[in-house]
Amino acid sequence: MKKLKISLAVMAGLCILFLLFGLYQVRYNGTYGRFDGSLRYLKYDEANDRFIFFGFLDYQLDGIDGPIVKRLGADSLEMAYVVGEASEKYTVVKSVLPLRDSLQFTVKVDNTDKDKFTVTLRGTPESRPVVYGPQPKLLALSDMEGNFNALYGLLTANGVMTEDYRWNFGNGHVVCNGDFVDRGRNVLACLWLLYELQGQAEQAGGKLHFINGNHEHWNLTAYPKSAHSRLIAFAQAATGIEQPVPAFAELMNDENILVAWLKKQPVMLQIGNKLFVHAGISPEFAKAGWDIEKVNQVFWNSIDGGVENAETELLYDDKLGPLWSRTMVRPYGGKEKLSDAEYASILKTYGVNHLIIGHSIVEEVSTDYNGSLFRIDVQHAEEKFSAQTQGLLFEEGKAFRVNALGERVVLSRVVG
Incomplete structure (x- = not known):
């Protein structure tokens, strides 16, 4: 009887741990467990602030x-x-x-x-250069995830565009550092706005760069694990396919103008002595010895040409790859947070002085590793103009934390 009680206690404890882990996962990424297109084992219902267990999803068109x-x-x-x-x-x-x-x-x-x-609309998209010289003015933002209000607020408050959606940044550069899709309601509006501003920037002598993150990769490979339910409903209605995953795959095929555009955007970008990548770089990835052009070529060959090999396995590794690695911010995937020496070695490998990453949420745009790492993924506000929505500005030899109220705080001095 005593052994039975112990066994029951152990089982109860394991169940509690499972539920706690599940709640953490749901709050972090909206889902837990396997996704087959119609069933999520655990789901968080934002509208009613509740968790749904073993609930079948009913996708509905719920807005324009x-x-x-x-x-x-x-x-x-x-x-x-x-x-x-x-x-x-x-x-x-x-x-x-x-x-x-x-x-x-x-x-x-x-x-x-x-x-x-x-x-x-512009002509057939082509891949762009991935290495640029130093720029006098550069704004970086990350992880908007379909949040149009936050995107609008940050861009207008910091002079990137006017209130009527016109490029206003002159010859400056803007870097959108991945994860602008999934979760939020207005993914398509966000992408179209960035697509349009990229074209306007070119005409003004500036640049808008878009870096693909892990969520863009999911979308481009027709994996709607974190896609907002309204986008899946749109896919079902537009394609006439009832099953969510096949419908989403048909929506995201190569004839889709936005898909074709995203497939030509990079996963790594260098501007001056600054390296931009969505998640981070692990020592294991750096040891592969790929330069920035090679990293992007592996991505383009796989995402557009269907190439699968040992190189793509490393690129998309969910612990070591640059779309996923978190060890520049915290322990992750059984690995400790990078030591100063490990981090310095990565900077040396790529020949840069600074890294800019998103992917791992921090309380505010901030630095680490003696001011050489900039972490820019924050929990952006739902309203347009808020101090909670933040980005990173490089101007006049300084790095600033900026927000959607137009406020700025000096983080460090930078060169190049």
């Missing part, structure tokens, strides 16, 4: 969204929007348009301000 723009052969496009009002049923409407230079369309945002802006 889009467009999804796809190429139909060589001379036409299909454009799909979610339209409707809160008082009626939302539906997907499609139209076919002739493909022509500088085709323009409107993006309407599902927020209280009912934002809308115009996008001008």
Whole structure:
């Protein structure tokens, strides 16, 4: 009997540990356990502030969204929007348009301000340079995850764009350091805004760089584990495919203009003596000896050409790869936080003085390793203008923590 009581106590303890771990996972990434497209073993219901166990998901169109723009052969496009009002049923409407230079369309945002802006389509996307010289003005932001309000607030408050969505940063550079998709309601609006600003920046002599993170990689490989339910509902309605995963895969195919654009963006970028990467660099990854061009070429070959080999295994390793590694911030994957010597060795490998990373949430944009590492993933606010929404600005030889109120705090001095 005593052994039975002990066994029951152990089992109860294990169950409690499982639930605690599950709650942590849900609060961190919205899901726990296997995702097969229709069932999540544990889900957090944001609207009602509750957890749902073993709940089947019912995907619903719950607001305006889009467009999804796809190429139909060589001379036409299909454009799909979610339209409707809160008082009626939302539906997907499609139209076919002739493909022509500088085709323009409107993006309407599902927020209280009912934002809308115009996008001008560009030609077939091509990969861009991944190494640039020092720049006099550079803003970095990360992990917006479909939060249009925060993105709008940070960009306008820091002079990157005007209130009517025009590039206002001159010849400055902006780096979007990964994870702008998943979780949030307005993923498509965020991507279209960055797509549009990238084109405007080029015309003004500036640059907007987009770095793919682990969530972009999930989306580009049709894995909707953290996709907002409304985007999956959009995929089902637009494709006519009932099963969520196949519907999402069809939505994210190569004819999708945004998908084609994302596939040509890098996973690592150097500007002056600063190296930008979404998550971080592990010693194991650095020891592979790849330069920045090689890192990006492995990504482009795999994401666009379907190449799978030992190189792609390392690139996408969920503990060691640059889309996932967290050991520059904390212990992760059985590895301790990097020592000063390990970190310095990585800087030497890539020939830079500073690293800028997102992926691992910190309380505020801050530095580590004697001011050479900048950590920029914070919990951005839901409203447009808030001190909680933060980015990193390099200007006049200094690094500043900036926010969506236009405030700035000096973090350190930098060169190059």
